């Protein structure tokens with residue numbers, strides 16, 4: 001029996017339209033941020049005080065008419081301050097996110113592979129039909145560089161100086177000469193920083209992304225470190241000989257097709273007194289809790305479909321944890337199930353990640 005259609009609530013129609021077109025606005029502004037970064041416009045504005053579009057065009061060698069349209073849009077979006085009289089200024093507060101390469105808050109890198117992220121979307125209807133997603137190499141070399149730009153400054157500014165000293169006994173072992181691995185190492189910035197700081201220790205990076213491994217080799221050569229080796233985890237995985245003093249996994253367990261198998265490999269690879277240091281996305285155990293309390297939920301689900309869950313389903317039988325899937329509750333259960341007995345959560349003022357120090 002057909003049910004009576006519910007009467008339409010005009011207030012909800014209005015709010016729904018605003019919400020939907022608000023996301024379209026976000027898409028458009030994101031594309032403009034991508035351009036501002038790619039063309040060096042934020043860099044040119046950073047510390048320059050109020051400028052006109054003519055001045056900015058002259059400084060960057062770009063066409064004034066394009067700059068004028070872009071910068072007016074940036075002012076309308078509340079990113080650049082309009083000072084009146086056709087003068088525009090990038091404030092130092094916004095510059096921290098978009099221009100200041102020494103800022104730990106620099107986040108503009110997340111926009112740097114926007115075209116590649118969006119191009120992947122065209123391939124996702126097929127993934128919805130087959131169930132099989134795309135690994136990180138689907139985004140091309142820009143994908144690996146984009147991730148490097150998202151996380152790189154955190155590794156450069158905090159990993160060695162602030163984070164490792166909080167882990168029980170890790171720094172003294174690395175100073176004396178230890179064996180360490182970073183799994184899902186991406187472009188290797190975390191390892192380069194550790195290899196520079198602890199020349200007595202041997203570091204190993206593992207990833208399955210050819211683009212990430214190629215970029216990691218570049219970063220290693222540029223840094224001139226000799227105590228660092230990268231491995232293609234598909235053909236040369238972590239040895240399960242209880243030889244590692246430190247294993248790190250930064251933002252990658254939830255991306256893996258077989259995360260629980262990886263956890264048992266880590267268990268076998270680590271020394272009895274070794275440390276496994278995990279960074280993974282801050283999320284709450286249930287969908288309801290995330291919906292209510294996690295302001296990142298909308299974005300995290302989008303990133304999951306476009307990247308993390310897709311990667312975690314990129315082989316048949318993949319676990320498909322996805323961006324929100326390796327939260328503290330899952331991490332505690334999975335590590336305990338593999339035989340780890342000690343689990344300490346740390347928070348290192350990162351809005352995206354939670355950190356877990358895990359030991360046998």
Ligand SMILES: C[S@@+](CC[C@H](N)C(=O)[O-])C[C@H]1O[C@@H](n2cnc3c(N)ncnc32)[C@H](O)[C@@H]1O
Nearest residue numbers: 136151184185186207208209212233250252256
């Ligand atoms: C979000 S990125 C993080 C990269 C890096 N840890 C960082 O923080 O910049 C996730 C990485 O995990 C890698 N990955 C996924 N599955 C993997 C596996 N089974 N073994 C090793 N790496 C894997 C991906 O290729 C990708 O480079």
